[in-house]
Amino acid sequence: MRILITGSNGLLGQKLVQLITEQSRHELIATARGENRLPYEKGYEFESLDITNQQEVMDVVGKHKPDVIINTAAMTNVDQCETEQEDCWKLNVTAVDNLIEASKKQNAFLLQLSTDFIFDGEDGPYNEEAEANPVSYYGESKLAAEKLIIQSKIDWAIARTVLVYGIAHDMSRSNIILWVKKSLEEGKEIQVVDDQWRTPTLAEDLAKGCLLIAEKKAKGIFNISGDDLLTPYEMAIKTAEFFNLPQTTMTKSDSTKFKQTAKRPPKTGFILDKAKRELGYTPHSFEEGIKVLAEQMKK
């Protein structure tokens, strides 16, 4: 199978490239805006691709004729989406339309990544049929992209995910585990919210879930996240316990104390029954996820 990935420099993109090249079962075309910033070059072809450029999308997809396109590229900074709405829409919605058109022309299966932020967070955890009601512009844009795909006449899947954590090859991305570990090691005072719930997702699990969908060409919406419903404070406690760090400088807080540009849904998290049943998806627990990161940090 020929798989084309957009946003291959992003966190999920990197993990997908790693997973697919390690398995070497598929032909891979890794694309990203600008230069290839991946540290390894074997086992895949690289193509520069800005998905907001309609002609470029048509040309690259037309040249490589993939069986499956996995669109990981997006504007993922929730506050930035709130302040730069035009750019957010261009990348998170209009560019998806470019991919739909290219998929239609080449008869490719399109897998789009989406988010728990399409929900208002009043009654999580959610299954795939729950009613969306975004409270941020980011959530609105990702929901609009879902609608475009659902209404299209192509073969499609949507993988929705939640709070992805993992180690990018250049350590460019922080996450709650790295932040808590570093802060407690330095004896820094930190406040961690205990009134938001998520099912945090190990980036490697998300990559596996996406590949399962691609290999099966499983159509429809799939929740692909971790399975443990936790508050950030609970995640922080588990992190401190794992690394055997003193918790004296860490205090419980609530989200009203933090001023953020975009509103966050209080309680999301996903029910994974469908992905487990139909894809054989089996995510790590949060503790196992910390262990995976700890191993990667040693390298």
Ligand SMILES: NC(=O)C1=CN([C@@H]2O[C@H](COP(=O)(O)OP(=O)(O)OC[C@H]3O[C@@H](n4cnc5c(N)ncnc54)[C@H](O)[C@@H]3O)[C@@H](O)[C@H]2O)C=CC1
């Ligand atoms: N990271 C998270 O916690 C969550 C992520 N998601 C979704 O999962 C998907 C993957 O997320 P991450 O890998 O964490 O995001 P990321 O921010 O690490 O990667 C996004 C990639 O898109 C690329 N990109 C930006 N503009 C582009 C353009 N015009 N053309 C081509 N590429 C462009 C960026 O360079 C970056 O490499 C996204 O669709 C996101 O909305 C959903 C829920 C939570």
